[in-house]
Amino acid sequence: MTFRVGDHLYLRVTPLKGTQRFHVKGKLAPRYIGPFKITERRGDVAYQLELPLELSDVHNVFQVTQLQKCLQVPDKPDLYKDVDHQAIDLQPDLTYRERHICILDEAEWRTQSRTIKYFKVQWSNHTEAEAT
Template sequence: MKGDVIFGKKGKLSPMFIGPFEILEKIGTLAYRVALPPMLAGVRNVFHISMMRKYTSNLSNVLNYEPLQLTPNMSYEERPTEILGRQEKKLRNKVIQIVKVKWLNHLEEEATWKTDKDMRTRYSALFDKY
């Protein structure tokens, strides 16, 4: 299976286990039919018992999420919500101003560094606060 795409990821770091999924029915003595999400529509939903692992519940696995505002084509727009920090990046011959941007629907730990010039041209309203 080298080079194959497994569960949306290609190569060595593809996930070994995904889930958990609800078991719909037992088929024979060694197989189960599971409820897979629509993004895994190309995967057969019957699995041998050797391919499954028991799920042990853990309260740290519970995620809090906010529902996304999706467009009809099932995508959403990434928008910056605030600027968390500023820095100067010194290269050999010039200095570049960069800003740390927090994005909508992302945690503060997932903020990214972008160039000040690029962010001012795309999202000038974000800089009106300063």
């Protein structure tokens, strides 16, 4: 995949390694932040991005596997529905920690030998509609 200087891209982020919810790692975690502008091409598969001051401790050159093309750059920040890099506590290695906010619902499922409880949990950085 190739991009041009001046294009806007989303940057891939991942949940903190080792955090697990219901034996699934990062199921509803935000995958990309941005968009960020390409300032320079570095080699065949790397691009330098224009990052804001909040991400100044993050190296600004990324491989294409960590980037996703932005098809339309939003004009106003309130219309931008993706995860804002300022809203999450992003670490220098582009990871963040998910925390549960509240339990929205609970249910029981009974088998012949046992009862299994299910909880619907709302996670940080997600809306109530995205609860699992």
